[in-house]
Amino acid sequence: MNAPMSIQSCGNCGLSSMCLPLALTQPEMTQLDGIIKKSAPYRRGESIFRQGDAFTSIYAVRAGMVKTTVVNALGEEQITGFYFPGELLGLNGLHENVYAGTAIALETVSLCEIPFVKLDELSALLPELRRQLMRQMSQEIADEQNMMLVLAKTSAEEKLGNFLIRLSLRFKRLGFSATQFRLTMSRVDIGNYLGLAVETVSRTLTKLQQRGVIKVAGKEVTILDMDGLSGLNRNVDEPAKLVVVG
Amino acid sequence: MNAPMSIQSCGNCGLSSMCLPLALTQPEMTQLDGIIKKSAPYRRGESIFRQGDAFTSIYAVRAGMVKTTVVNALGEEQITGFYFPGELLGLNGLHENVYAGTAIALETVSLCEIPFVKLDELSALLPELRRQLMRQMSQEIADEQNMMLVLAKTSAEEKLGNFLIRLSLRFKRLGFSATQFRLTMSRVDIGNYLGLAVETVSRTLTKLQQRGVIKVAGKEVTILDMDGLSGLNRNVDEPAKLVVVG
């Protein structure tokens, strides 16, 4: 009944720290303050940038959750990520000076905007900022490679299990409960992201609940058996077979 | 019968240009020369770095093709990319100072090695190097997001079509024929990369050949109908339906 609460965090995120764990001196921070702009809040469904737009800025999420998508020539859309407070949007835009995807607010979202021109100047002046930016890009590359593994290899159960665990870790990092949280995104979004039909997402969540691994009530999820969730595995019954044989 | 020819390129790749399209002044190039090391050749199957190894260097491919893989907790392996001359390896390692995947030579490969410590110093001194590195990272992020779309959404035919087209574009960029080339990697590797069983790769290639879109002879591939390949689409017959209705 309450307005849905967006993920508020970044309490430690002054503008000057760019939502990043940066160790800067006071003059450096002052320097950043003049450049990083706090954006007006975006509402649910609004786009922050669109695929093909001229690349102008990188954004750091301050509050709320954002999804990013890419569209191919056939018009098929794929969700490429969900972004939490403290994470960076637009890192795929430096390449051709055009955003390679679209970013859409899943709830009320506020951002820091870092104009790229300025960022380039600053990179030269603030080595720690440059390093942090590269680390974040590196992290994104690693994350996406792991996502490729999930998409290519796993069953519906494994995909959902992996998805919930990764959400859990990120809520935890933000200081929220790792075992109980709200799915900001719709089932359709989850399905799109994981390469599953909505119906399969629904069925699989039900199945996991029946098995006592999680509890689902609408958007509210509770993880009851973290090991069970992370151990999801095509061959769980193989050890049992061995017992029988013996 | 001949020893398989590795992809030789980077004729324009002096060590000092790091296999990258960099516009540097002469003193800058001299500076780079002292830092970038030309590696001894790696043989087919040898690893350049392994998942979990301490991150020391970024590598630029000079000749030959490399595959990268990630392994998850269950030991499932996923090929995350094939790397051509001029492309960079190890970009996912900056994050935690550990390589987040393994790189393996698919044929005889030679590399440039750029020690990261030095790279960090240089980034401050050579803005163009820093920008280029960031562009490459950005490119990799965008590529992987597109791969997520391919993995999540497309049929076996679309996957293979997309795969062949992307190979084609890269051969073209290296100055080779865009319509006739050799698949350096095995069918198993292709299947793993695209999330398909080997048998499906084989069958689908045969099907595409029967349809006259490509010609396959072992590892040798000829693209006969580029548009047919790129237009692979679940709903190709829908326009026809409309005609019938009218």
Place this chain on the structure above:
DNA sequence: TCTAACTATTGATCTGGATCAATGTTCGAC
């Protein structure tokens, strides 16, 4: 040159998840 071990193709069968269909639930706007 021969052999053993990969690598690739082709066929037969099976199945997980897509698709189609119907119903139930939630939520924002009024």
Place this chain on the structure above:
DNA sequence: GTCGAACATTGATCCAGATCAATAGTTAGA
């Protein structure tokens, strides 16, 4: 509150691609 639209669940059926199986072809090494 109540209406309509979007979102979610559940059931029935179907099919693309996995898996199992057998056969070729290719390649490295003795």
